[in-house]
Amino acid sequence: MTTPLFSIAFGVGTQNRQGAWLEVFYAQPLLHPAAELVEAVCPLIGYQEGNQALPITKNQACDLAAALKHIDPLQSALLKRLAESEKPLVVCVLAEDSALSSTPEAYLKLHLLSHRLVKPHGLNLTGIFPLLPNVAWTSQGAVDLSELAERQLEARLKGELLEVFSVDKFPKMTDYVVPSGVRLADSSRIRLGAYIGEGTTVMHEGFVNFNAGTAGPGMIEGRVSAGVFVGKGSDLGGGCSTMGTLSGGGNIVISVGEGCLIGANAGIGIPLGDRNTVESGLYVTAGTKVALLDEQGNLVRVVKARELAGQPDLLFRRNSQSGAVECKTHKSAIELNEALHAHN
Structure with missing residues (x-):
């Protein structure tokens, strides 16, 4: 892989019961990642070209951690932690800073801003609003609005309270x-x-x-x-x-x-x-x-x-x-x- 990437990040997120992404957390997003890292990662996730959000398994996360052990120890350590997750994992690859096409891409660009890797006006955010679902942000994380009433009932039956902090496209x-x-x-x-x-x-x-x-x-x-x-x-x-x-x-x-x-x-x-x-x-x-x-x-x-x-x-x-x-x-x-x- 000789073409440089604009950004890459390994994330863990939340999906609704239909498998649609509600949100993604990227602990250590990378801007303009090193060529050596890109060459090690892309074959393991089946990446070919363009901007893509590629779901990965725990085993793939382990393989990626091993591949990056001597290339980027911080990303390797992160992938070891992600391999322990019970939540869905994703690798988001941005070949270029172009219009958005998926929810994981939208969350990656929001992370790049808040991590101070890019200043406001420095990213193409075209199409972001339709890609950010309106979500109930609760004490148990992001919940699809169509599933909220059932989740609230489940919590009550366990003697718990599912607190809803906001209903919005953007989290805090x-x-x-x-x-x-x-x-x-x-x-x-x-x-x-x-x-x-x-x-x-x-x-x-x-x-x-x-x-x-x-x-x-x-x-x-x-x-x-x-x-x-x-x-x-x-x-x-x-x-x-x-x-x-x-x-x-x-x-x-x-x-x-x-x-x-x-x-x-x-x-x-x-x-x-x-x-x-x-x-x-x-x-x-x-x-x-x-x-x-x-x-x-x-x-x-x-x-x-x-x-x-x-x-x-x-x-x-x-x-x-x-x-x-x-x-x-x-x-x-x-x-x-x-x-x-x-x-x-």
Whole structure:
């Protein structure tokens, strides 16, 4: 096997009674695995080409562990543990980062994000929603919704309680990955597929969606929507809403530069450059008309907010008397105005 792979992972998961995958746990996913590992694994699992999710038996897991003993001791040790499983096993192979075609593939890409192997916007997530079944996440793991009532009855008859924490396509991240160096006040508010950088604190009302996150360090007290990536040293105030969209769908990607402050109940629909501040309660969408002010507070020009996207050192605020959205900069607004004209 000479063609390099994009990713490979050995997983254990849950299937419903019809054998359909509900979820998959990959303890140690690999990005761009070594050629030697690929050459050792592929013949043992019958892999030929393309993106595939290949079920394996306990015996195959043992064979894979032996084959990787001197090539990758960590993966070998993992496979030895997987060989003890009573749950179904799978090897997910991604030849390339293309549109998704199976539930195990979707879970692998979510793991790559939460393991910090790929940053948000760095993966093709096209087709992910139909491939993630709506699942009851319970005290006994993932349960198919059509089987939930029977499982609840079975638990009661044994004197047990099957607690349902949520019904959703996405599980919480910490049931699969707990990144190093983070504080997560309420882990149920962080979905698998979130990227939580070293030094990040997510407070109780903070929420981080999949394909979104923060480079860290920083404080998240509001909502980081899918498609939003927050730079280092930024603070998203309580109740803040960021209106990002999925990069895989061809929509605008929202990024937040380093050292930004988005106040409580504020929101953005444009990328922010470094050291931007958005006043509490202010929503700045791409079409918002913004009065550009110079250092003395004089009006220079009225622009749409999209023209200020990615510019550093901006303060967005609302005029308390007129209600107009204004923007001041630590640099001369005249210079910024000239830059905008040159860009146009």
